[in-house]
Amino acid sequence: MSLHLENGASRVAPVVRQAVADGLLGEDRPLAGFVDVQGVRDSVAGLHEAFGQVPEVLHTFAAKACALVPVLRLLADAGMGCEVASPGELRLALDAGFEPARIVLDSPAKTRQEIREALALGVALNADNLAELERVDALRPAECASVVGLRVNPQVGSGAIGAMSTATEHSKFGVALRDPGARARVVEAFARRPWLTRLHAHVGSQGCPLPLIAEGVAALHHLAEEINAHVGGRQITSLDLGGGLPVNFTDDTVTPTYADYVAALTAAEPALLDGRYRLVTEFGRSLLAKNGFLAARVEYVKDAGGRRIALTHAGGQVATRTVFMPGAWPLRVSAHGPDGSPKRTPLLPQDVAGPLCFAGDVVAHERPLPELAEGDLVVLHDTGAYYFSAPWAYNSLPRPGVYGYLQRDDRVTFATVRRAQTVREISMESGLAQADALLSGFTAPSLP
Numbered sequence: 001m002s003l004h005l006e007n008g009a010s011r012v013a014p015v016v017r018q019a020v021a022d023g024l025l026g027e028d029r030p031l032a033g034f035v036d037v038q039g040v041r042d043s044v045a046g047l048h049e050a051f052g053q054v055p056e057v058l059h060t061f062a063a064k065a066c067a068l069v070p071v072l073r074l075l076a077d078a079g080m081g082c083e084v085a086s087p088g089e090l091r092l093a094l095d096a097g098f099e100p101a102r103i104v105l106d107s108p109a110k111t112r113q114e115i116r117e118a119l120a121l122g123v124a125l126n127a128d129n130l131a132e133l134e135r136v137d138a139l140r141p142a143e144c145a146s147v148v149g150l151r152v153n154p155q156v157g158s159g160a161i162g163a164m165s166t167a168t169e170h171s172k173f174g175v176a177l178r179d180p181g182a183r184a185r186v187v188e189a190f191a192r193r194p195w196l197t198r199l200h201a202h203v204g205s206q207g208c209p210l211p212l213i214a215e216g217v218a219a220l221h222h223l224a225e226e227i228n229a230h231v232g233g234r235q236i237t238s239l240d241l242g243g244g245l246p247v248n249f250t251d252d253t254v255t256p257t258y259a260d261y262v263a264a265l266t267a268a269e270p271a272l273l274d275g276r277y278r279l280v281t282e283f284g285r286s287l288l289a290k291n292g293f294l295a296a297r298v299e300y301v302k303d304a305g306g307r308r309i310a311l312t313h314a315g316g317q318v319a320t321r322t323v324f325m326p327g328a329w330p331l332r333v334s335a336h337g338p339d340g341s342p343k344r345t346p347l348l349p350q351d352v353a354g355p356l357c358f359a360g361d362v363v364a365h366e367r368p369l370p371e372l373a374e375g376d377l378v379v380l381h382d383t384g385a386y387y388f389s390a391p392w393a394y395n396s397l398p399r400p401g402v403y404g405y406l407q408r409d410d411r412v413t414f415a416t417v418r419r420a421q422t423v424r425e426i427s428m429e430s431g432l433a434q435a436d437a438l439l440s441g442f443t444a445p446s447l448p
């Protein structure tokens, strides 16, 4: 994949300049994440507009893509629901102010306690498999406001990134629909449970072409029709289509769009959007990726084996996927001077490396960029989803500060989304309160 210059430097420059002027970035704050607040609202509006002709749709945001309470609250305010997949994500969604009825719980390994809590709250729940449905049988209270669905894997195949493809033959998610006897077991599971009213699939994510996603969603619709015909009524009333719209990481263009997605669904199954089924979507990356970026300071530059390397503060702790799978997750990088202005000097192939003690910690290899120097800044574009919001604690590096910004009349203003973590906080979450635990008596551990 070619990732070349018009790399978004001028678009983010006013924000980076103001962040430097406000002290959010600099020698003592060498890494920060930024969220474009108006951009998020515009992306949500684009999603709602694309589905405008469908009578009833609940668009949920996949919390894992940007698990930050103020961002989730912004999304709730913009009209989104929330898809969660762990007790932590459920807590964040509730703290962000989502109504339980607008939350969908999708984890593939829910404990009995998690199921009980979701059902008591009235949070919708998609069972991952038939064994989980049996737990729901036992735990579901007589009065239950939760919509309960079943996740199926239409097994339509893989996209370009295996690890992001959830509808493969051997995927761990959902009931593998094309396995011998599986379809009949699913139909029977619905026939025995009149309260089971939703079917769910999430075909995959980055790297999955639209026709593949649409084929999986169409298969979901066919199955719903078959089940409703079998039970002789409209037991299944809603379809949860999952998320997974891929994101263009090569330039500023948003492609494919939500309108492209809706067109692909309509082509695959014209009846899907006719309003007979309420719809749920679960987009993450496509709502946030292009509405956020990381900026990091260049600490040193050096040469090794004839190659220029810039040692920056953005590496695997915030770009984990990119450093482990650079071919699958390339990022645009732009070069800025210490004040945030784009550098305009001639291009030189450079490695842009991170601060981790791990040789693979390189976010861009031999990338042609204006020659970087100590004190410059690099921007990692399109990192609003799954990057700064899902940091990796390797080397005990702190979670970076994250700031939302608004650009109005050439003025950029910031709001703190998450403070940078302090070294004291790192020590505390690393067992500081039990510092003597391995030296003194081994009494029974106290559990929370």
Ligand SMILES: *Cc1c(COP(=O)(O)O)cnc(C)c1O
Pocket: 062, 064, 065, 083, 106, 202, 204, 205, 206, 242, 243, 244, 245, 282, 283, 284, 285, 286
């Ligand atoms: C991760 C996930 C999503 C969101 O995927 P994106 O590629 O970020 O849109 C939606 N649904 C489920 C079940 C997921 O696991």
